[in-house]
Amino acid sequence: MSKKIVLMSLLGLMASQAYADSGLYVGGDMGGSETYYHGYGRGGMLAAGLFSGYNFTQNIGLELGYTSYPDAIGNQSGYISQQGVDLVSVWSMHLIDHFSGYGKFGLSYINASAEQPGLGSDTANVWNLGWGFGIAYDIDTHLVTRVEWFRAQGASDAFQTGQRMPDSDLYTLGLLYRF
Numbered sequence: 001m002s003k004k005i006v007l008m009s010l011l012g013l014m015a016s017q018a019y020a021d022s023g024l025y026v027g028g029d030m031g032g033s034e035t036y037y038h039g040y041g042r043g044g045m046l047a048a049g050l051f052s053g054y055n056f057t058q059n060i061g062l063e064l065g066y067t068s069y070p071d072a073i074g075n076q077s078g079y080i081s082q083q084g085v086d087l088v089s090v091w092s093m094h095l096i097d098h099f100s101g102y103g104k105f106g107l108s109y110i111n112a113s114a115e116q117p118g119l120g121s122d123t124a125n126v127w128n129l130g131w132g133f134g135i136a137y138d139i140d141t142h143l144v145t146r147v148e149w150f151r152a153q154g155a156s157d158a159f160q161t162g163q164r165m166p167d168s169d170l171y172t173l174g175l176l177y178r179f
Contacts, residue, residue, distance in 0.1 A: 023054050023055035023056060023061065023178075024052070024053075024054050024178070024179045025052065025053050025054070025055070025144075025176045025177060025178045025179065026050075026051070026052045026053075026176065026177055027050070027051055027052075027144075027174055027175055027176030027177060028048070028049065028050050028051070028174060028175060029048070029049050029051070029146075029148065029172035029173060029174030029175070030046060030047070030048045030049075030172060030173060030174075031046075031047055031170060031171045031172030031173055032045070032046070032047060032070075032170075032171045032172075033045070033047040033069050033070050033168055033169065033170050033171070034168070034169045034171075035069065035072040035080065035082070035167070035168045035169075045070030045071070046070055047067060047068065047069050047070055047170055047172065048067070048068055049065055049066055049067035049068065049170075049172070050065065050066050051063055051064065051065030051066070051086075051174075051176075052064055052065075053090060055090075055092075058092075058094075059091060059092055059093060060089070060090070060091060060092075061089070061090040061092070062087075062088070062089055062090065063086070063087075063088050063089075063090050063104065064085070064086070064087050065085070065086045065088075066083070066084070066085050066086075067083065067084045067085075067086070067152075067170065068083050069081075069082040069083060069084065069168055069170075079114070079115055080112055080113070080114040080115075081112065081113045081114075082110055082111065082112045082113075082168060083110075083111050084108050084109060084110045084111070084130075084152050084168075085108070085109045086104075086106060086107070086108045086109075086130050086150075086152070087106050087107050087109075088104040088105060088106030088107070088130060088131075089104070089105055089106055090102055090103075090104050091103045091104075091105075092136070095135075098137050098138040098139075099135060099136070099137055099138075100135070100136045100138075101133070101134070101135055101136075102133065102134055102135075102136060102146075103131070103132070103133045104130070104131060104132045104133070104134075104150065105129075105130075105131045106129075106130055106131075107127055107128070107129065107130060108127070108128055108129065108130030108152040108153065109125070109126070109127050110124075110125070110126050110128070110152055110154075110168075111123070111124075111125050112124050112125075112126075126154075128152070128153045128154065129153045130150065130151065130152045130153060131150070131151055131153075132148055132149050132150030132151060132170075133148070133149060134146050134147055134148030134149065135147050141178070142177055142178050142179075143175070143176075143177060143178075144175070144176045144177075144178065145173070145174065145175050145176075146173070146174045146175075146176065147172070147173055147174075148170070148171075148172050148173075148174060149169065149170065149171055150169070150170045150172070151167060151168070151169050151170075152167070152168045152170075153167055154167040154168070
């Protein structure tokens with residue numbers, strides 16, 4: 001089911017290139033992540049991601065992204081490793097000159113692996129909510145930089161051991177290219 005949603009989204013984005021004045025964009029971002037998980041510290045290392053989107057109007061768009069989260073190290077030598085795919089609507093508003101603000105809301109698919117002494121290792125795959133907001137600056141017609149906060153919501157009892165999948169906050173600086 002999840003593979004079909006991702007495939008349909010990608011096909012929709014590729015088909016949108018047929019228009020002369022395309023709203024299609026691609027980009028990448030890097031930054032820090034905080035993972036809130038019982039028994040685990042906050043993973044503050046480097047997170048990185050890639051994304052592609054399409055702006056249907058000046059204010060409404062759809063974005064598909066992939067993020068590799070840093071490992072969160074546990075208090076008792078355990079760790080959790082995550083990666084995610086997000087499919088979100090993007091709602092933007094022009095602020096001043098080259099600046100705009102935006103919000104995101106949609107679905108996050110998180111694949112997580114955890115290992116903790118005494119509990120063993122486990123993996124979980126969960127669809128849940130994701131949301132965030134940011135500020136974008138238009139460098140020129142095609143190049144945009146943005147600063148963003150995004151939360152991928154965790155899920156209770158996601159792991160077979162009965163442990164909760166963590167919430168993760170991303171703080172990123174991104175660069176995108178508009179076609």
